[in-house]
Amino acid sequence: xxxxxxxxxxxxxxxxxGLTGCFINYLPWQAQSFKxxxxxxxxxxxxxxxxxxxxLQGAGSDIVIIEAENLTYSYGDTLAVDHVSFSxxxxxxxxxxxxxxxxxxxxxxxxxxxxxxxxxxxxVLGYDVATDAKKIHARMGVCFEExxxxxRLSVKENLEFFARLFxxxxxxEALLKRVDLVKxxxxxxxxxxxxxxxxxxxxxSLINNPDILFLDEPTGGLDPISADAIRKIxxxxxxxxxxxxxxxxxxxxxxxxxxxxxxxNEGRIVALDTPENLKLELGKRALNVKIRTEKGFDEERLLLxxxxxxxxxxxxxxxxxxxxxxxxxxxxxxxxxxxxxxKLIGGS
Amino acid sequence: xxxxxxxxxARKDAIQAVRNRLVLLALLSGILFSAVYxxxxxxxxxxxxxxxxxxxxxxxxxxxLEEEGxxxxxxxxxxxxxNAVGGGDYLVGVVYPEDLTSQLRxxxxxxxxxxxxxxxxxxxxxxxxxxxxxxxxxxVSGEEPLIIEEEILGEDMAGRHIPLREQSxxxxxxxxxxxxxxxxxxxxxxxxxxxxxxxxxxxPASPSDVxxxxxxxxxxxxxxxxxxxxxxxxxxxxxxxxxxxxxxxxGVMAVSLGLFLGSLTENIVGSYVxxxxxxxxxxxxxxxxxxxxxxxxxxxxxxTYYMVNAxxxxxxxxAGLAEVWKDFLLIAVCDVILFILGIYALRRRxx
Numbered sequence: 054x055x056x057x058x059x060x061x062x063x064x065x066x067x068x069x070x071g072l073t074g075c076f077i078n079y080l081p082w083q084a085q086s087f088k089x090x091x092x093x094x095x096x097x098x099x100x101x102x103x104x105x106x107x108x109l110q111g112a113g114s115d116i117v118i119i120e121a122e123n124l125t126y127s128y129g130d131t132l133a134v135d136h137v138s139f140s141x142x143x144x145x146x147x148x149x150x151x152x153x154x155x156x157x158x159x160x161x162x163x164x165x166x167x168x169x170x171x172x173x174x175x176x177v178l179g180y181d182v183a184t185d186a187k188k189i190h191a192r193m194g195v196c197f198e199e200x201x202x203x204x205r206l207s208v209k210e211n212l213e214f215f216a217r218l219f220x221x222x223x224x225x226e227a228l229l230k231r232v233d234l235v236k237x238x239x240x241x242x243x244x245x246x247x248x249x250x251x252x253x254x255x256x257x258s259l260i261n262n263p264d265i266l267f268l269d270e271p272t273g274g275l276d277p278i279s280a281d282a283i284r285k286i287x288x289x290x291x292x293x294x295x296x297x298x299x300x301x302x303x304x305x306x307x308x309x310x311x312x313x314x315x316x317x318n319e320g321r322i323v324a325l326d327t328p329e330n331l332k333l334e335l336g337k338r339a340l341n342v343k344i345r346t347e348k349g350f351d352e353e354r355l356l357l358x359x360x361x362x363x364x365x366x367x368x369x370x371x372x373x374x375x376x377x378x379x380x381x382x383x384x385x386x387x388x389x390x391x392x393x394x395x396k397l398i399g400g401s
Numbered sequence: 402x403x404x405x406x407x408x409x410x411a412r413k414d415a416i417q418a419v420r421n422r423l424v425l426l427a428l429l430s431g432i433l434f435s436a437v438y439x440x441x442x443x444x445x446x447x448x449x450x451x452x453x454x455x456x457x458x459x460x461x462x463x464x465x466l467e468e469e470g471x472x473x474x475x476x477x478x479x480x481x482x483x484n485a486v487g488g489g490d491y492l493v494g495v496v497y498p499e500d501l502t503s504q505l506r507x508x509x510x511x512x513x514x515x516x517x518x519x520x521x522x523x524x525x526x527x528x529x530x531x532x533x534x535x536x537x538x539x540x541v542s543g544e545e546p547l548i549i550e551e552e553i554l555g556e557d558m559a560g561r562h563i564p565l566r567e568q569s570x571x572x573x574x575x576x577x578x579x580x581x582x583x584x585x586x587x588x589x590x591x592x593x594x595x596x597x598x599x600x601x602x603x604x605p606a607s608p609s610d611v612x613x614x615x616x617x618x619x620x621x622x623x624x625x626x627x628x629x630x631x632x633x634x635x636x637x638x639x640x641x642x643x644x645x646x647x648x649x650x651x652g653v654m655a656v657s658l659g660l661f662l663g664s665l666t667e668n669i670v671g672s673y674v675x676x677x678x679x680x681x682x683x684x685x686x687x688x689x690x691x692x693x694x695x696x697x698x699x700x701x702x703x704x705t706y707y708m709v710n711a712x713x714x715x716x717x718x719x720a721g722l723a724e725v726w727k728d729f730l731l732i733a734v735c736d737v738i739l740f741i742l743g744i745y746a747l748r749r750r751x752x
Contacts, residue, residue: 165603187605195603201596203413205420210413217409218604257600 116143118265118296119164123173126159133159135320136173141313146287146297148311148328150304150385152395156320157300158269164298165195165267178264191219194263198270198300200250204243208234208253211242212260219261231286232256233279247274255283259290266290269300284310304385314385318393332383335391342369343376350376402613406606410614414588418618421591424584428626431577435630438573441566448472452485452516455497479514486516493517493529505541513537563717565690570636571712572687574648575705577626578655579683583676585619585659589747590672593663612747616656623652639715643722647715650729651708653736658683660743664750686710704735 119141126134134156141147151157162168164175166186175182177189202211209225216223229235232252237245242253251274258266271287272280287310291297301307307314308328316324324331338357343350353369355362357380369375389395418424454476474491476482482494494516498504504511513533517526538546592598592611601611627648631637658679665675686706700706711728714720722729 167599167603187607190603191605193603195600197596197600199596199599201600203417203597204595205417206413210416214409214413215600215604217412218406218601218606220405220605261604 117141117176118143118145119147119175119177119298121160121164121173121175124160124163124170124175125172126156126163126168126170132320134163137317137320137322138173139315139322139325141296141298143296144291144294145312146291146299146310148307148314149298149300149317150302150307150314150389151317152302155317157317160317161267161269161298161300165193166190191261192264194258194261194266196255196258196266196268196271198273200247200254202242202250202253202257205241207239207241208245209238211253212257215257215260221261223260228256228259231259233282248276248279251275252279252283255286259286263295265296265298267298267300270302271299272301272303272306280306304389308385316389316392318395323392324388328385331385331388335383335388337383337387339381340366341377341379341381342366343378344369344372345374345376354381402609403605403607406604406610407614407617410601410606410611411617414615414618415621417591418584418588418622421587424587427580427583428622431573431580431626432629432633434576435573435634438566438569438634441564441569443564443566450474450491450493452476452482452491452494453497454479454482455495456499456501483516486518489518491518492521492525495533505537511537566634567636567717568690568713570631570634570716571709572684572690573630573634574627574712575651575687575709576684577630578623578648578651578708579680579705580626581619581623581652582655582659582662582683583680584622585615585656586663586672586676587669588615588618589660589663590666590669593667593750594669608748612660612744616653616660619656619659620649620652623655624648627652636716639717639719640721643720643725644712644715646722647708647711647725647729647732650732650736651705654704654708654732654739657736657739657743661739661746664743664746704732707731 117140119139121140122138124134124137125132137156137160139147149157149160159168163170164177164182166182166189169183178192180186180188182189203214206214208229212223212225212228216225226235226238229238232255234249234252234256237249242250245253251271255268255271258268266287268287272283275283284306287297287299291312297310299307299310311328313325314328314331315322324335326334340355340357340362342353342355344353355365369378418428449471451471451473453473474485476485479496482491482496485491486494496514496516498511498513501511501513515526515529515533517529535546592601598611602608624645628637631644659676662676662679663672666672682703683705686700686703686709689700690709707728711720711725711732714725714728718724
């Protein structure tokens with residue numbers, strides 16, 4: 054029963070020609086138009102426009118780091134990715150969100166040259182993923198969700214091995230300092246906690262100073278302080294002009310880090326826009342009001358876009374029994390539910 | 402192929418293998434098993450020993466047999482003969498009647514008792530029975546009943562038979578190579594199961610680099626372990642270049658099989674299951690050395706039979722390439738087939 058409307062929703066169209074020119078600090082901001090159809094409201098598609106101040110513009114085609122067009126992949130009869138198209142520019146962080154089985158991993162595998170698209174094509178760093186994967190790999194970093202380190206090699210040996218694969222000699226200590234792992238340099242990977250392993254994997258993805266990073270749940274299993282440190286590194290990499298493809302279940306993280314968020318559901322991209330735009334256009338802004346009563350407190354939620362809200366707010370304010378009153382922004386989680394009828398984690 | 406990637410992966414695999422207790426144990430067990438060499442007999446007893454009790458008139462004639470490599474012991478009672486054979490000092494005991502001569506002269510059929518050690522095969526028992534009949538006939542007639550001509554086909558090994566411990570050397574070498582098959586399979590499965598392969602394949606390294614590196618590590622370990630066994634058993638002898646070539650060909654076969662078996666499963670337990678049966682089958686030609694009376698023509702369909710045969714010829718009979726080239730050719734053909742099969746299966750798995 055879950056999401057039965059969604060199966061009839063046509064793929065949201067992406068008008069790559071819909072660029073508008075805005076100029077701030079002499080940099081043209083990019084604006085792109087998307088038509089987004091929600092699962093519950095597909096008769097009335099929503100058109101939103103996003104402007105990304107972080108996307109670096111320049112001459113030539115090298116500003117577009119990822120170009121995917123009609124990417125399709127099936128496992129037997131199961132269609133995992135269904136004609137997905139999008140692009141990511143240099144210096145952008147794309148948050149790629151979707152529930153388990155939505156097609157995130159398959160999309161990433163195609164973009165990283167691990168799977169060859171069965172239909173459509175994709176270019177990363179200007180190279181075709183199907184024919185020039187090794188050229189992409191030389192300039193790409195990947196942080197996997199699964200803990201795939203060599204357990205019997207030390208932290209240093211793990212990183213040295215991958216540096217050698219790239220034909221590099223790097224300052225391992227300097228890299229480990231960035232993820233606060235220096236004191237564990239001689240520990241075997243199997244001796245590290247899950248959080249420390251995650252930090253090591255993240256460090257590994259940076260080993261070749263990549264132009265593009267594919268990060269799959271990079272803060273998974275980390276304590277809040279470590280997670281924050283990793284987020285700062287991600288933002289610092291973005292500031293250096295690196296492009297980051299971030300796959301996550303963590304809506305808060307996607308909201309904090311992403312310039313653009315892409316929602317994928319049942320193999321299709323159902324929305325692609327800045328987090329702000331998505332929340333403004335598709336989320337529900339509300340007022341949360343806590344009212345004193347004889348028995349204690351009552352809570353009331355007033356949707357700002359509801360026509361009755363002004364009158365009700367006035368009544369509450371006149372009542373003078375208000376304990377607290379807060380505005381509540383829409384969350385990406387709510388946007389996702391509105392678009393797909395599903396929760397990101399835990400199904401419908 | 403990317404040489405620096407191959408070098409990096411091979412180096413990493415070498416460290417990983419040594420730090421994997423199970424793999425290390427497998428490598429060492431091959432070497433430790435060669436300790437069996439030292440408990441096997443180092444000489445071959447070529448003298449046939451005969452314990453005799455009975456009519457003394459026969460003794461003078463039978464003692465002539467000692468010149469032919471048959472050692473005869475004379476005993477003063479049937480009980481002593483039984484003890485001598487039962488105790489393992491003699492292979493066969495013969496008890497003649499006290500009045501054998503008079504029984505023969507009066508036309509009677511004397512009753513002779515033969516005692517055999519329990520491990521004497523039926524063929525020896527039958528041969529001794531015929532020998533007794535002929536010797537009595539000779540005694541009665543005074544003439545040799547047959548004219549026998551003796552011709553040795555091939556090299557006369559009389560007096561220089563290969564002791565069992567030397568015959569067992571090819572089996573230890575084979576065992577070292579088969580262990581490599583298991584090691585390679587484990588390395589591959591481990592890489593796949595831990596997901597590290599996925600991490601490697603999104604670097605400049607290709608599946609071919611990974612396969613080549615693992616193959617090189619496997620062959621290197623094969624050579625090291627095989628030669629360690631030969632050194633530990635003081636068996637470095639014969640034509641060394643030919644021996645090296647034989648071990649190299651065997652190593653390639655083990656590695657190719659390991660590559661193939663490693664592609665069949667994604668978990669370590671599965672890999673043990675998949676490798677155990679081929680290990681037993683491929684070890685069979687080596688194990689047959691310990692059971693010489695069992696002749697299994699089916700072993701000739703097992704490629705390692707030709708490996709064992711070649712090692713045996715090189716190490717124990719000083720054979721050169723001229724003698725073992727047919728074995729080597731068969732091994733090389735199997736190597737090519739198994740290598741292609743292994744690479745094909747692995748590339749399918751990795752892609």
